[in-house]
Amino acid sequence: MGNEARVRKEIIAAVGRLSIPDFNPQLVEKAAIDCVDIESAHSHAATNINQQVDQLLRQLGAQVVVNAPGLP
Amino acid sequence: MIQFLQLELTNFAIYPKASFSFSTDPERPLTVIRGENESGKTTLMRAFLWVLFGADGIQEATGSAYALRPVWLPKGDPVETKVKLTFRQTKGDRTVTFNLVRRLVTTDGVTALNLERVLLSRQDSDGSFKPLSEAQIETLHGIIRPEMRDFYFLDADKAVDFVGGTETNHNDQVMRKMIGKSIRALLSLDDLRKAADRVDELRNVKLREIAQSNTGATGINLQGALTQVESVINKLKDEIPVAKEAHDVAAEVYRRADEQFTAMIETFEKASKRAGELKKFRDDRERLNIQRRQLMHQLAERGPGAELAAAMLTKSLKEIIDRLEPMKEKGHIPPSELEVIPRLVKRGRCLCGTAIAEGTPEAEELSRLLDKARKTETGSRFLDGVLSLATTHKRVGAAAVRSEPIMAIKTELARLDPLVGELSRAIEGIEKEVTAEGGQQSVATEVKRDVNEKLAVRDSRRDALQRLQTELEGHETSRRSLQEKIRAAAGHGAQVKALKATARAAELVCAVLREAYVHVERDQVAEVSACMSGLFGEMIGTTADGLISEVGLRAIGQQVYNPEYEIFARYQNADKPLRLINGASRRALAVAFFLALAEQTGIRVPLVSDSLLHSTSGEVRRRLVELLSTGQRAGQPIMFGTRADFQAPEIRSVLKRCAGVNYTLTAQSHVGRDVVRADPDRQQSNQVSVCRCAPEEFCAVCERVDDASAANLRRRVT
Numbered sequence: 004m005g006n007e008a009r010v011r012k013e014i015i016a017a018v019g020r021l022s023i024p025d026f027n028p029q030l031v032e033k034a035a036i037d038c039v040d041i042e043s044a045h046s047h048a049a050t051n052i053n054q055q056v057d058q059l060l061r062q063l064g065a066q067v068v069v070n071a072p073g074l075p
Numbered sequence: 076m077i078q079f080l081q082l083e084l085t086n087f088a089i090y091p092k093a094s095f096s097f098s099t100d101p102e103r104p105l106t107v108i109r110g111e112n113e114s115g116k117t118t119l120m121r122a123f124l125w126v127l128f129g130a131d132g133i134q135e136a137t138g139s140a141y142a143l144r145p146v147w148l149p150k151g152d153p154v155e156t157k158v159k160l161t162f163r164q165t166k167g168d169r170t171v172t173f174n175l176v177r178r179l180v181t182t183d184g185v186t187a188l189n190l191e192r193v194l195l196s197r198q199d200s201d202g203s204f205k206p207l208s209e210a211q212i213e214t215l216h217g218i219i220r221p222e223m224r225d226f227y228f229l230d231a232d233k234a235v236d237f238v239g240g241t242e243t244n245h246n247d248q249v250m251r252k253m254i255g256k257s258i259r260a261l262l263s264l265d266d267l268r269k270a271a272d273r274v275d276e277l278r279n280v281k282l283r284e285i286a287q288s289n290t291g292a293t294g295i296n297l298q299g300a301l302t303q304v305e306s307v308i309n310k311l312k313d314e315i316p317v318a319k320e321a322h323d324v325a326a327e328v329y330r331r332a333d334e335q336f337t338a339m340i341e342t343f344e345k346a347s348k349r350a351g352e353l354k355k356f357r358d359d360r361e362r363l364n365i366q367r368r369q370l371m372h373q374l375a376e377r378g379p380g381a382e383l384a385a386a387m388l389t390k391s392l393k394e395i396i397d398r399l400e401p402m403k404e405k406g407h408i409p410p411s412e413l414e415v416i417p418r419l420v421k422r423g424r425c426l427c428g429t430a431i432a433e434g435t436p437e438a439e440e441l442s443r444l445l446d447k448a449r450k451t452e453t454g455s456r457f458l459d460g461v462l463s464l465a466t467t468h469k470r471v472g473a474a475a476v477r478s479e480p481i482m483a484i485k486t487e488l489a490r491l492d493p494l495v496g497e498l499s500r501a502i503e504g505i506e507k508e509v510t511a512e513g514g515q516q517s518v519a520t521e522v523k524r525d526v527n528e529k530l531a532v533r534d535s536r537r538d539a540l541q542r543l544q545t546e547l548e549g550h551e552t553s554r555r556s557l558q559e560k561i562r563a564a565a566g567h568g569a570q571v572k573a574l575k576a577t578a579r580a581a582e583l584v585c586a587v588l589r590e591a592y593v594h595v596e597r598d599q600v601a602e603v604s605a606c607m608s609g610l611f612g613e614m615i616g617t618t619a620d621g622l623i624s625e626v627g628l629r630a631i632g633q634q635v636y637n638p639e640y641e642i643f644a645r646y647q648n649a650d651k652p653l654r655l656i657n658g659a660s661r662r663a664l665a666v667a668f669f670l671a672l673a674e675q676t677g678i679r680v681p682l683v684s685d686s687l688l689h690s691t692s693g694e695v696r697r698r699l700v701e702l703l704s705t706g707q708r709a710g711q712p713i714m715f716g717t718r719a720d721f722q723a724p725e726i727r728s729v730l731k732r733c734a735g736v737n738y739t740l741t742a743q744s745h746v747g748r749d750v751v752r753a754d755p756d757r758q759q760s761n762q763v764s765v766c767r768c769a770p771e772e773f774c775a776v777c778e779r780v781d782d783a784s785a786a787n788l789r790r791r792v793t
Contacts, residue, residue, distance in 0.1 A: 007730060009598075014588070016591070017590035017594070031587060033585075036582070039270045053775075056277060057577075060278075064581075067580060
């Protein structure tokens with residue numbers, strides 16, 4: 004098994020092991036995998052990576068705000 | 076998979092111009108580059124590092140072009156150093172070939188390396204190379220990652236660093252640092268770890284932003300302040316109409332008083348003007364009266380009083396005669412009848428035509444004459460005189476008394492009398508007006524005082540109204556400001572909520588990534604460790620009963636995430652300190668570590684090794700060469716070494732089977748010592764010549780003393 008596949012497999016397994024209230028596990032999986040992909044695709048443009056990852060986390064956060072309006 | 080195809084050097088250190096093509100034959104993947112000491116092997120390694128990684132690749136030369144500049148050129152001569160590497164990347168069925176060219180013009184040994192120019196081009200389907208943009212050049216480091224530099228290019232010194240350095244200078248920290256770096260780079264977990272760390276850092280950023288946002292005013296505080304301000308505004312809005320009405324009333328009262336006063340002032344002005352006229356009329360009348368009195372005096376001097384009276388009573392002559400004649404016929408005219416004269420005069424007129432009215436100067440003059448008559452003559456005589464003159468006048472007519480001087484006086488009197496009359500009437504009218512208005516002066520003063528008081532009241536109320544309005548405006552500004560802040564706070568609240576959600580998402584993603592990281596790394600390190608132990612055993616030939624029964628990798632410390640790793644060796648079920656492991660085993664351990672990493676991660680890249688075979692011998696060296704040469708574990712092997720490294724028959728056997736390409740480097744500075752002759756193409760004595768001889772071959776370029784007579788060497792046919 005290649006590393007990429009192994010990492011994806013372990014990310015999915017980690018989502019399964021961790022208790023994730025409010026969040027859709029599939030979206031968390033996708034966000035985590037996207038974070039690694041963004042990192043792999045840009046080995047040097049750190050600012051750009053930050054922006055992309057930040058955007059990704061905002062989107063995931065927005066999803067939980069919609070689903071859990073009582074979020075403190 | 077990545078394979079180097081060709082490396083071209085131009086004016087690089089001791090290489091004037093050289094080209095190396097590397098074996099890509101899967102059956103014979105090894106490229107052997109032989110060279111004795113000081114013949115250019117390390118310089119060739121440096122050319123690889125520079126073209127791929129620039130100044131970072133040759134850290135020992137950072138800030139200096141000494142390592143690159145042609146050694147045969149004097150200082151000051153500008154020259155361009157150029158290295159071109161052609162390589163290809165295969166992913167699945169797709170293979171892409173790249174040309175990477177790095178250039179630098181130097182005039183001395185200290186030219187800044189950041190002046191170098193890089194060009195990366197990619198081969199298109201038509202075979203031509205198209206330059207990539209600067210941004211795309213960044214992708215080079217995604218293909219050949221800088222952190223893998225020590226895996227691509229491995230020399231003897233670096234190799235022993237992976238096991239803590241040399242035997243005499245062992246340092247576990249060096250080993251752990253190198254091992255950790257390689258594990259994370261080659262297991263391709265760097266991206267996973269960086270992703271987790273980046274997400275964690277972004278989460279911390281969000282948490283800091285949330286903490287900072289909580290220090291500001293809250294929406295609740297602002298709402299309380301707004302309620303207070305609105306209460307004041309409402310109170311003011313109630314007070315202002317009352318104040319405005321009071322002001323309007325005061326203003327109206329003042330306006331009316333002022334109008335009245337203004338009208339009064341106008342009247343005064345008018346009266347003042349009339350007073351001027353009155354004075355003028357009085358002056359005129361006085362002047363005329365003076366003239367008239369003078370005339371009357373002149374007239375009086377011209378005849379007795381009786382004559383004057385008669386003359387003045389011309390129109391009453393008949394009545395005088397009719398009244399006095401019977402009395403005279405009776406003997407005399409009684410003085411008591413003197414009173415009849417004024418009564419007659421009232422109805423008559425003076426000869427000059429002036430009406431003789433009671434109270435007029437003419438009447439006064441007549442009264443004076445009558446008084447005089449009473450004093451100076453008897454009344455009878457006076458009346459006789461009047462009767463006589465009246466009779467005469469009646470008889471002879473007015474002409475009798477119209478002697479020229481008298482007529483002149485009378486004419487003048489007749490002119491003056493109407494004028495005096497008109498003036499008297501005008502004066503009488505004006506005096507009536509002025510008398511009526513004169514009483515208003517004191518009233519005006521009172522009115523003016525009242526107007527001023529009303530003005531003060533109005534101004535006071537106006538000021539009060541303005542204060543209220545100003546206060547209202549201030550509070551309305553405060554209200555708008557508070558409303559904006561409340562809106563901002565509401566937006567801010569939403570922002571904080573989003574920040575919290577993002578921070579929570581980051582927390583989860585980070586936990587997932589680190590959990591995944593720990594599992595992937597732990598599993599992979601265990602696999603690498605097992606593979607490493609097998610490879611080491613294969614190279615050294617250890618068994619369970621040998622001096623080293625097991626080697627491998629293990630995490631140290633209690634840290635689950637991102638722990639430190641170290642190489643361990645065990646002997647008879649106990650750890651054997653690495654510092655006690657000898658030179659050959661140390662290199663074998665390092666190579667086993669590399670190859671295990673490559674095998675377990677499936678990485679297939681060129682492995683350029685320099686002088687790795689030193690201090691190994693016999694079967695260990697054969698197995699080491701075997702492992703490095705086949706390319707089965709690491710990828711494309713490119714091996715540097717001396718003839719001594721390759722001369723053993725068992726090594727030659729491996730090379731003969733695995734080497735697809737051979738090169739020999741010959742330093743021309745060795746000509747005259749162990750190199751037989753100079754390269755006919757050489758330009759300078761301190762350059763390097765390259766030929767295609769294998770380790771067991773020699774040619775006209777690389778032939779050394781005794782090569783021709785050596786039984787195990789042969790002359791290469793060129």
